[in-house]
Amino acid sequence: MTRPDISSQRADPFAIDSEPDLSSFKPRPAQQTPAVARATIRQVSEENNFPSRSAAPTKPKPKAQRRRITGRNVQINIKAKQETVDHLIAIADRRGWVLGEVLEKALAALEAAERSRA
Numbered sequence: 001m002t003r004p005d006i007s008s009q010r011a012d013p014f015a016i017d018s019e020p021d022l023s024s025f026k027p028r029p030a031q032q033t034p035a036v037a038r039a040t041i042r043q044v045s046e047e048n049n050f051p052s053r054s055a056a057p058t059k060p061k062p063k064a065q066r067r068r069i070t071g072r073n074v075q076i077n078i079k080a081k082q083e084t085v086d087h088l089i090a091i092a093d094r095r096g097w098v099l100g101e102v103l104e105k106a107l108a109a110l111e112a113a114e115r116s117r118a
Helices: 038-047 082-095 098-116
Strands: none
Touching: 082 098
16 A cells, blocks of 8 residues: 655645745634532532532641750651650650650660669
């Protein structure tokens, strides 16, 4: 099967001296959709149990600041159970310490317990 020569029918996109004829291109007419009242939309959505996408207004809870200038400037990342993290934060809150201070005291207590056993 031979292909017909269509190169003479196509426009050369790299031709500088010829301007393309765009007169046949016209915008489509805008589609007119009938306006529907918001009350009707709400009624139909409630009848069909469509959930509302608008978020319920919530007040952000202020987060307790734990920052103090302590000279601790090295970060460690560890994985722990949620209960362990909650326990660590509860100890820090009760004593008014930052998390690094709780770690330091816990390590010191662990070492003291090991020395007393030896």
